[in-house]
Amino acid sequence: MxxxxxxxxxxxxxxxxxxxxxxxxxxxxxxxxxxxxxxxxxxxxxxxxxxxxxxxxxxxxxxxxxxxxxxxxxxxxxxxxxxxxxxxxxxxxxxxxxxxxxxxxxxxxxxxxxxxxxxxxxxxxxxxxxxxxxxxxxxxxxxxxxxxxxxxxxxxxxxxxxxxxxxxxxxxxxxxxxxxxxxxxxxxxxxxxxxxxxxxxxxxxxxxxxxxxxxxxxxxxxxxxxxxxxxxxxxxxxxxxxxxxxxxIDHHVARKRRIAERYREALSDQPGITLPEEPADQFWTFWLTCIRIDPDLFGLEARQLLRHLGEQGVETLPLYQPLHLSEAHAGAGRVGGGVAESLHAQVLTLPSSISLDEGDQDRVIDLVVAAGRRARADRGARAALTP
CATH class of the missing domain: 3.40.640.10 (Type I PLP-dependent aspartate aminotransferase-like (Major domain))
Known part of the structure; x- marks a missing residue:
């Protein structure tokens, strides 16, 4: 405002x-x-x-x-x-x-x-x-x-x-x-x-x-x-x-796209993290930038990372509960649902407001990278001690 x-x-x-x-x-x-x-x-x-x-x-x-x-x-x-x-x-x-x-x-x-x-x-x-x-x-x-x-x-x-x-x-x-x-x-x-x-x-x-x-x-x-x-x-x-x-509006779109671009540049090569890919014939506004976490490769479940970031003062959120699981619409028809359930378990939305400055975004990125690196190191140490 x-x-x-x-x-x-x-x-x-x-x-x-x-x-x-x-x-x-x-x-x-x-x-x-x-x-x-x-x-x-x-x-x-x-x-x-x-x-x-x-x-x-x-x-x-x-x-x-x-x-x-x-x-x-x-x-x-x-x-x-x-x-x-x-x-x-x-x-x-x-x-x-x-x-x-x-x-x-x-x-x-x-x-x-x-x-x-x-x-x-x-x-x-x-x-x-x-x-x-x-x-x-x-x-x-x-x-x-x-x-x-x-x-x-x-x-x-x-x-x-x-x-x-x-x-x-x-x-x-x-x-x-x-x-x-x-x-x-x-x-x-x-x-x-x-x-x-x-x-x-x-x-x-x-x-x-x-x-x-x-x-x-x-x-x-x-x-x-x-x-x-x-x-x-x-x-x-x-x-x-x-x-x-x-x-x-054009400024807001540009900011959203720049925020998504910076997350992609920093996180797309991290083990266990993937981001949606924008096709060449589409133009996304990236209302929210999301990461999908493979816990076997990243080292943490998505909800574990959510809690860790929250302890550091960084708010992230999971995707919405798939509606075929919602009590509010119990009895509704459904066609499949397994993909949505997997995404709900594995995806987090990262801070994406147009007011997010690059310093704060860098802090979010650093915390995500460090959390995964530390989790993988701890897992490796535990494996080394296992007879």
Missing amino acids: GSAELANLAEALAANELIRGRFADRFEAQIAGYVGSRFGVGTNSGTAAIHTALMITGVEPGDEVLITTLTFIAPANAIAYCGARPVFVDVAAHNWQMDAEAARRFCEDECRFDGERLINRTTGRPVTAIVLVHFLGMPADVEAFQALAERYNLILIEDAAQALGTRFGPRMVGGFGRVGCYSFYGNKLITAGGGGMLVTNEPALAERARYLINQAKDDPVETLHRAIGYNYRMTNIHGAIGCAQFDR
Whole structure:
């Protein structure tokens, strides 16, 4: 946060534009233009954007929706808000994103297609949509899921909450499906102190979204409502902060990429540490930089390293619990899950804030390297003493 955010907030307060106003309108236009979509609709959270996207595209109670098992719980919850049921699909080992081949096999082998609807043979429920999460600022295989959605008449919604600015080929993620969704929570690439956004190229969807997030109000004067609506609007306060942050988005992306590059330069040759590889035809924003730890080669389990770094004042985190293991979604469908479980056990996210200076990053790197070296030396010493 800086002077630009303060100036925008002061302007919004002076104009008495708190709920709706010029900043929220401008921020919608900025994000839509940035990602290459015609319309942006601001919401009060990324979760609200996903819930709204599901509703306006026609996901109904009893439907099943394909989604990665390795993500934050919010998009799965949004599916449940609709009365629909998530089907958690394992991730691919090479990119940690929903496995397109596993999803295709599920559709071909576990479902039947009548030319209009895909039906899960086991549950008898229709499979109607894919929520394609772009995890950690890396893109999922958009083209494969576009083809799958087209083949089986599935709605494609993108959850790009962690991937604003990420590109698959020449295009920004979030612009491939019928609706793309973003978050501006405090830890995202740019923040509005909260808030979210959905983008679309379809005017009818944008209009329906604006209607539903404004309590489905049907008359400017009378309190008339023909549908159940939601209090999901983005405030002008969010917009004021978001507009100031948007002006620095290229700087934020560059900082994230530089942080990831420095971690890669320092850690990729360490025994037992691997980092995801950015393909030449993609552009990652590296929302979080992660390392995967092979304990046999590194000398420590990922959680052991997490605890050690925490004792030194360095916060690291594991990946999210795979959602097919979550009690909150017990009974949901699943397609595999072993890869996600391995990643959950072996991956740590390293400090990745754009405010991280090189001195602090060097300290993180040194602590990781030293912890592994010491663990391997201790293991060697113990082996030497074993008769």
